[in-house]
Amino acid sequence: MKLNKFLFLYVLAGISLISCDKDDDSPEQVPPRDRGEQELTDQAALDAYLDTHFYNYEEFEAAPEGFDYKIKIDTINAANAGKTPLSESPLLETKNFDLEGVNYTYYVLKVREGASEQPQPKFSDSVYVSYEGTLLNRRTFDASQSPVWFDLTRTVTGFGLGITEFRGASGFEVQEDNTIEWNNDYGIGAVFLPSGLAYFNAFRETIPSYSPLVFAINLYGTNKADHDRDGIPSWREDLNEDQLLNNDDTDGDLMPNYADVDDDGDFIPTREEISDEDGNIIFPYPDSDNDGTPDYLDPNN
Structure with a gap:
């Protein structure tokens, strides 16, 4: 075991x-x-x-x-x-x-x-x-x-x-x-x-x-923790890298990213935006328009 x-x-x-x-x-x-x-x-x-x-x-x-x-x-x-x-x-x-x-x-x-x-x-x-x-x-x-x-x-x-x-x-x-x-x-x-x-x-x-x-x-x-089970380890949801998770809230819904299954508020679950058709996590996370912001943090993608 x-x-x-x-x-x-x-x-x-x-x-x-x-x-x-x-x-x-x-x-x-x-x-x-x-x-x-x-x-x-x-x-x-x-x-x-x-x-x-x-x-x-x-x-x-x-x-x-x-x-x-x-x-x-x-x-x-x-x-x-x-x-x-x-x-x-x-x-x-x-x-x-x-x-x-x-x-x-x-x-x-x-x-x-x-x-x-x-x-x-x-x-x-x-x-x-x-x-x-x-x-x-x-x-x-x-x-x-x-x-x-x-x-x-x-x-x-x-x-x-x-x-x-x-x-x-x-x-x-x-x-x-x-x-x-x-x-x-x-x-x-x-x-x-x-x-x-x-x-x-x-x-x-x-x-x-x-x-x-x-x-x-x-x-x-x-x-290893993934509190919201969105496929992103909780430590990676610390976007400003200050080792504090409650001040990272991309969509401003008062729910920090590490506890939010839809980080950018576009009604598409984060897990779907970082997975392929078979459900496998893609890393680096997809950035469809190559603007430097991955799709799961970009409400326009």
Whole structure:
């Protein structure tokens, strides 16, 4: 049984990541602060956190018997003053992302990228992950020790950005009790996010407004997404290439292209405009009048 076929069976398990789901019930809002100013505040807090915390790198370097291959972060104090802080780890990468006029900095700790033959997920795909989400005071606000599926279009922006740096496992075995044992080459890491790439001014019961967040993650698998099943992968519906899908709406019908089966509003389904007579997808997508706009985005064709 191929990996993607097996993983598909779990899609209906749903999305349980309370910490990441954008559709939480009516979160309380507080008056928004200036995003640029808040980013400076968050960066100071993240820098201090990275300077004063370490992860269990020694366990990863010489895995003890029974090691669970999960990242655990602790505070550097007098008892462990010799530990290497996160900020000095050679595995920590600094990333940037533009959102609402602000250039945000976030950090990715890539302990293990994952199996080389597996694809890195796109920002619009679904991923099969276990995770722990914490505040900078190390309080856990949500976690799942068993893997769950997430649609990255429904998570906070920074979670989706961070997980695209990893790859899933090369495979798995189904045990006699029908549990799954994954090959031990899945992606392992953590992402450190300013509030502007998380919930910003929104208040959750376990996440105060303007909270930078930390997610420790293990990535087991990826499913490529085509949300509207129009034959175009959702990531290709990001026409302005900003890794945000909700602001791409060719026909202005308030339904973004990745969720719209007729992207140009000409009453011809997108799938028909990109397929041959046998229903096979044509790529590059057809452009009948050679004006540089493919037919599925051109209401005149």
